[in-house]
Each structure stands twice: as C-alpha cells, then as structure tokens.
Amino acid sequence: MDGLTQVTSTVDEETGSILLCCLHPRINEYNDVMMYLLQCNMDIQYLASGEASTATLYYITDYMTKASLKVHAGVTAMLCAIQKNRDKFCEEEGVPCAVQSKSLVVKLVNQIGASQEMSHQQLMSFYVGGGDCYRLHNFSLLHWGYISH
Template sequence: MRRSHPWINNFNEWLISACRSNMDIKFIWSANGAKALVYYITAYVTKSTLAFHNMFALAQQGVKSIEQQKVTNSIDNAIEKSRKFVLRCYNMIASQQEVSGVQVASYLMNYDDHYTTHTFRNLFL
C-alpha cells in the first residue's frame, strides 16, 4: 500500500514509542470537529459491555428473587421495599459487568479514577 492510501493512518513513530500505544494523528480544523471528537471519546470511554435487553433480563431476575424471598418482616414500608428492589437489581447488573485488566489493576493499586484541578464540596439544599 502507498503511504498516501486512505486506509493508512498518520502516525509518528516517536510518539508511538513514548506513549507505548496505538495512535492516530488527525488535525482538527473546526469547532464541529472538536465537538465530534469529544463525543467520540466520551462514548468510547463510557460504553457498556452489557446489551440493553440483557440488563432488563437481569433486572427481571432481581424481581423474581425478591418475589421468591420469604417475607421476614412485613413491617417494611414501601420506601424500604423499593430500596431493596433497586439495590438487588443494581447488584444483578453490576455482577455481570465486564471490567478491563487496566481498570482492575488501577483499582488494586489505588490509583485515582479521575484527575482534576478543582476541589469539590457537597451542597445540601
């Protein structure tokens, strides 16, 4: 293939060796291009490995397990039952979520999951 073939990405071998990763160099000419890049990166980083219909199936399993559970305390009010339901569904979905090796290593080594220059405070209204 020729160097100028449309399927060949622009690259810099010095950056590849410094970053130790694959890369693609592209100049962003416009604000629309910058917004599209931010959208692409955000969608890539936050993509879910579970399909939407699989999440509903897992939530349904959570509902069935709650229904099959013996009622040990009939005094539980609706808020407590709702809290248990949401927690059960979340645990069912979270237990099936795939995690990359890099994420596992960063959690085990207690690395931060985000970096910011600002300090945030809770605001209670």
C-alpha cells in the first residue's frame, strides 16, 4: 500500500502488472462478499502477473521448503526437556515409570513446539489425535452457481 488511489483497474504496460481499482489510500483490496460469508478479516492481493507475483511466489516457495527446525536447536530443546523432567522427579521416589514417561513426552512436545515456527495449538492438535489440520470452525462447501443467479 503506497497511499495511491486509482479509479479504474488497468494494466501497467511496463511491468505487465494488473493495477486494481483502489478508492481509499489505506485500505487493501478486499472482497466484501467473502468478508461477509467468512466473517473474518482478510488481506487479498491479486498476483496474476508482474514482478510482485514473481517476488511473492519466490517468498512463499522459500518459506515452505526451508527446514523448520535445525538439528542443533532440536537436540538442545530435547536436552532441556529431559533435564526439566529429571529435576521434577529426582527427589520423588516411587513415581511410576509411566507417569515419568508421559511427563517427559509432554515436556518434549512443549519444548520443541516453542522452538518451531508452528503454533502451539497446531502441535497439540496433532499430538492429541486431531491431525495436522488445525482450525477453529467447520466449513461447508459453497456452490457459487446457486448464488450468482
């Protein structure tokens, strides 16, 4: 957002970018129908052509393919969790091995989760059997053909 307004949508001859209509200098492009139906904030950027789409595609590809946790960071997180678990149970005698093991697994998940670029909620959803898809709402299929007529 550069603060410029544009009354009509045009194509930039120099870069091939599509410049969408923007009537307010500080509001991103948005789709009011989608905002109403999803009832959430959104930020839409049209990326069909031009330098912006190339740069965005590079950024997304680079972000998705990078390793999320380096080996040394993972080992450090595991060592920290093991030490915390050892400190917790070192003075207590007679604690069942199953309790200590469960405590260690929870500490490992929490410690590694704090070191990753994933939200804690995503990790815990997977850990408790919710799968690798974390969402707050259930969504239904919407057929645009029925709405557009």
